[in-house]
Amino acid sequence: MTIYDIAKEAEVSGSTVSRVMNGKAGVNRETREKVQALLDKYHFFANETARGLVNQSPRMMGILIADIRNTHYSDGAYLIAQECARYGYCSLIFNTGDDDASKVEYLRILSARRVDGIAMIGSTYQCDAVRDAVSLYFPDKPVAIANGYLDMPHAYGVLADEESGIFSCVKLLQEKGKRRIVYVTGTDTPSNRNKLAGYEKGMRLLYGMEPEVWQAGGAGYQEGYGTTRRILTESKGVDAVIYAVDLLAAGGIRAVLDSGLRIPTDIALVGVDNSRYAYVTTPKLTSLDTKLSDLSLTCARVLVNAVSHEDGAKRMVVFSSIVERETT
Amino acid sequence: MTIYDIAKEAEVSGSTVSRVMNGKAGVNRETREKVQALLDKYHFFANETARGLVNQSPRMMGILIADIRNTHYSDGAYLIAQECARYGYCSLIFNTGDDDASKVEYLRILSARRVDGIAMIGSTYQCDAVRDAVSLYFPDKPVAIANGYLDMPHAYGVLADEESGIFSCVKLLQEKGKRRIVYVTGTDTPSNRNKLAGYEKGMRLLYGMEPEVWQAGGAGYQEGYGTTRRILTESKGVDAVIYAVDLLAAGGIRAVLDSGLRIPTDIALVGVDNSRYAYVTTPKLTSLDTKLSDLSLTCARVLVNAVSHEDGAKRMVVFSSIVERETT
DNA sequence: TTGTAGGCGTTATCAG
DNA sequence: CTGATAACGCCTACAA
Numbered sequence: 001m002t003i004y005d006i007a008k009e010a011e012v013s014g015s016t017v018s019r020v021m022n023g024k025a026g027v028n029r030e031t032r033e034k035v036q037a038l039l040d041k042y043h044f045f046a047n048e049t050a051r052g053l054v055n056q057s058p059r060m061m062g063i064l065i066a067d068i069r070n071t072h073y074s075d076g077a078y079l080i081a082q083e084c085a086r087y088g089y090c091s092l093i094f095n096t097g098d099d100d101a102s103k104v105e106y107l108r109i110l111s112a113r114r115v116d117g118i119a120m121i122g123s124t125y126q127c128d129a130v131r132d133a134v135s136l137y138f139p140d141k142p143v144a145i146a147n148g149y150l151d152m153p154h155a156y157g158v159l160a161d162e163e164s165g166i167f168s169c170v171k172l173l174q175e176k177g178k179r180r181i182v183y184v185t186g187t188d189t190p191s192n193r194n195k196l197a198g199y200e201k202g203m204r205l206l207y208g209m210e211p212e213v214w215q216a217g218g219a220g221y222q223e224g225y226g227t228t229r230r231i232l233t234e235s236k237g238v239d240a241v242i243y244a245v246d247l248l249a250a251g252g253i254r255a256v257l258d259s260g261l262r263i264p265t266d267i268a269l270v271g272v273d274n275s276r277y278a279y280v281t282t283p284k285l286t287s288l289d290t291k292l293s294d295l296s297l298t299c300a301r302v303l304v305n306a307v308s309h310e311d312g313a314k315r316m317v318v319f320s321s322i323v324e325r326e327t328t
Numbered sequence: 329m330t331i332y333d334i335a336k337e338a339e340v341s342g343s344t345v346s347r348v349m350n351g352k353a354g355v356n357r358e359t360r361e362k363v364q365a366l367l368d369k370y371h372f373f374a375n376e377t378a379r380g381l382v383n384q385s386p387r388m389m390g391i392l393i394a395d396i397r398n399t400h401y402s403d404g405a406y407l408i409a410q411e412c413a414r415y416g417y418c419s420l421i422f423n424t425g426d427d428d429a430s431k432v433e434y435l436r437i438l439s440a441r442r443v444d445g446i447a448m449i450g451s452t453y454q455c456d457a458v459r460d461a462v463s464l465y466f467p468d469k470p471v472a473i474a475n476g477y478l479d480m481p482h483a484y485g486v487l488a489d490e491e492s493g494i495f496s497c498v499k500l501l502q503e504k505g506k507r508r509i510v511y512v513t514g515t516d517t518p519s520n521r522n523k524l525a526g527y528e529k530g531m532r533l534l535y536g537m538e539p540e541v542w543q544a545g546g547a548g549y550q551e552g553y554g555t556t557r558r559i560l561t562e563s564k565g566v567d568a569v570i571y572a573v574d575l576l577a578a579g580g581i582r583a584v585l586d587s588g589l590r591i592p593t594d595i596a597l598v599g600v601d602n603s604r605y606a607y608v609t610t611p612k613l614t615s616l617d618t619k620l621s622d623l624s625l626t627c628a629r630v631l632v633n634a635v636s637h638e639d640g641a642k643r644m645v646v647f648s649s650i651v652e653r654e655t656t
Numbered sequence: 657t658t659g660t661a662g663g664c665g666t667t668a669t670c671a672g
Numbered sequence: 673c674t675g676a677t678a679a680c681g682c683c684t685a686c687a688a
Contacts, residue, residue, distance in 0.1 A: 002680095002681055002682080003681070003682065003683095004681085004682095012658075012659085013658065013659045013660080014659090014681090014682080014683090015658075015659065015660080015682095015683080015684080016657090016658065016659080018682065018683060018684085019658090019683095021682095022683085026657065026658090027657070027658085028657055028658085031657080031658085043464055043465070045436065045439065045440040046440065046681080046682065046683095047381075047440070047442055047680090047681055047682070048440045048441045048442070049377055049380045049381050049386055049441065049442055049680090049681080049682095050381055050664090050680070050681035050682040050683090051681085051682060051683080052377045052664095052682095053375075053377045053378050053381050053664050053665065053666090053680090053681080053682075054663075054664050054681080054682050054683050054684085055664085055682085055683075056664070058377055067406070068396065068402050068405060068406050068409075069399065069402050069403050069406050071397065071399055071402075074396050074397050074399075074402045075397050077396060078395070078396050078397050078423055081396075081421070081422075081423065082423065085422075090420055090422075090437070090441070091420070091421065092418055092419070092420060093409070093419065093421050094409075094413075094418075095406060095409065095410065108373065109418070111373065112373040112374065112375070112376045113376045113377065113418070114375055114376070114377055136371055137371070221604075221607060221608060247608075250608045253610070254610055257610060276549075276605075277604075277605075277608050279549060280549060280575075280578045280605050280608050280609055281608055281609065281610065282581065282582055282585060282609065282610045330664095330665055330666085331665070331666070332665085340674075340675085341674065341675045341676075342665090342666080342667095342675085343667080343668085343674070343675060343676080344673090344674060344675075346666070346667060346668090347667095347673095347674090350667085354673060354674090355673070355674085356673055356674085359673080359674085374665080374666065375664090375665050375666070376666095377664090377665080377666090378664075378665035378666040378667090378680090379665080379666055379667075380666090380680095381664090381665080381666070381667095381680050381681065381682090382665080382666045382667045382668085382679075382680050383666085383667070383680085384680070
């Protein structure tokens with residue numbers, strides 16, 4: 001069914017139906033009611049594909065995310081999609097993984113769909129491959145990144161102050177009387193490099209010690225468990241561990257427990273993200289809340305504004321805070 | 329840029345460019361190469377909105393999900409989106425929540441976009457409101473439900489055998505020597521009613537006892553914690569608890585621990601879904617794996633098949649299995 | 657207030 | 673093998 005079927009039955013032209021559907025003025029009261037009655041009768045709604053074509057805008061945003069199964073990211077995707085929906089935009093969500101080739105490929109697909117704007121969630125999108133693909137496929141459409149930044153005229157970045165956030169974690173542990181803090185890294189992303197920098201700075205400035213960094217070789221529970229067991233046996237005098245993400249820390253908690261040590265007396269643990277894992281573990285995990293929710297929401301607003309040509313700050317930061325629970 | 333810009337520069341017609349882009353036969357080798365060179369030069373890809381219009385198919389699926397932040401669902405959404413992507417379909421993912429009005433509204437939006445098919449994740453979509461909306465907005469497009477079923481000619485359901493799954497949980501606990509099992513429900517969905525039925529059947533058939541059901545009034549950690557504390561103080565002789573979902577059980581674990589009881593000696597706990605929460609808790613949670621991954625994957629395949637008019641079974645079930653960990 | 661005509665960017669049909 | 677031409681369904685000048 002099309003507007004013309006409605007038009008025929010209402011004995012008016014297609015333009016009139018279109019006008020009624022879009023609530024435009026200049027339609028006779030009776031005509032409008034007659035048309036509206038038919039619209040209601042058939043539950044007819046205009047074909048958005050056709051509207052997208054003529055309006056040169058599909059009213060659709062693209063959301064790029066490494067993996068929606070990761071709660072940390074799905075929270076962001078949820079908020080951005082909800083916020084965009086409030087303004088009448090649908091969201092095309094793509095799981096790109098971390099490899100450059102597929103990030104670029106999905107940007108291409110989004111450009112073929114001529115989406116109105118793009119949101120990318122995670123610092124993994126702050127890289128040259130994405131930068132190049134954006135300037136190639138989206139030379140002038142707005143692009144917003146949650147926890148990342150690209151220096152382009154139409155790109156907006158909302159960042160977490162991870163470096164100073166982790167620095168405060170080191171400080172907290174120092175105040176708790178901890179003497180030797182070790183750091184466990186996750187995957188290699190700009191975000192994780194910032195966290196690492198915060199830790200290193202903390203060790204040098206606060207402790208005057210050389211940092212001790214362990215590569216987990218992943219960001220899951222198992223990696224956290226395995227790495228922590230290694231730390232416990234191979235490294236002497238460790239009484240605190242900071243993990244790049246909560247799930248690593250969750251594995252760490254179990255490793256410490258299995259070693260018969262007490263938390264936080266013998267060893268204190270800190271995670272990052274303040275995710276749902278943080279309160280499910282026993283003991284509950286102290287975690288740095290990097291405020292991804294605020295980040296995502298801001299990101300969505302910036303994006304929607306940019307799409308409607310209202311300018312805003314190109315780069316902003318959201319401050320993180322430590323949520324203390326039972327592991328410190 | 330459009331195909332005509334390419335056509336002009338290549339000194340051919342738009343049709344020829346279209347033919348080259350779609351890899352159709354019947355184009356002179358040299359012409360094809362000339363056009364392809366330009367396509368590459370400008371990184372040009374056809375406007376999918378226009379293609380969608382003329383092809384009467386946007387090559388897009390709609391995915392309805394209550395809340396993508398729930399890992400249980402996001403796993404499903406991920407798998408379905410990936411599988412559809414393999415066949416060239418984008419996915420429009422909507423978080424509908426549990427209320428009927430917004431489920432209907434999102435179905436309307438999807439119908440306005442004329443999506444090729446719909447996947448719904450969760451038994452919450454097995455209800456009259458959705459049934460009516462589907463027959464109204466999608467009288468002939470394929471609809472697949474992961475863990476639900478609607479009796480319509482173009483609807484496909486992939487179900488979990490939750491009832492017998494929970495029944496086996498009761499059996500397992502009986503074999504472990506437990507004498508009094510209590511059940512904690514979650515929200516009111518067809519799926520949760522099936523689980524409850526399995527528990528009730530188990531108690532009557534296996535124990536010859538009346539079931540004892542506690543309403544958690546939610547499906548989160550806090551509700552699990554609170555309800556379990558109440559059970560522990562108000563109900564006598566309970567030595568096993570089955571929870572409708574893992575997160576409730578996670579709260580339950582902590583409640584039992586806080587009461588100074590031992591798991592599983594004094595009290596055994598079982599969750600459902602075998603989610604990531606199940607192995608993050610201490611002790612790790614025994615959980616009924618309802619195979620949502622298999623369910624979703626099957627769902628996606630069924631959907632893609634149906635879209636390409638290849639018929640398949642209308643209703644199938646995936647069998648669940650218990651993953652034993654440390655709480656039984 | 658209403659209708660006609662043209663165009664949005666493709667694809668498909670049909671001549672040549 | 674190639675090019676007009678007419679859809680696809682809608683919106684918007686412009687004209688009446």
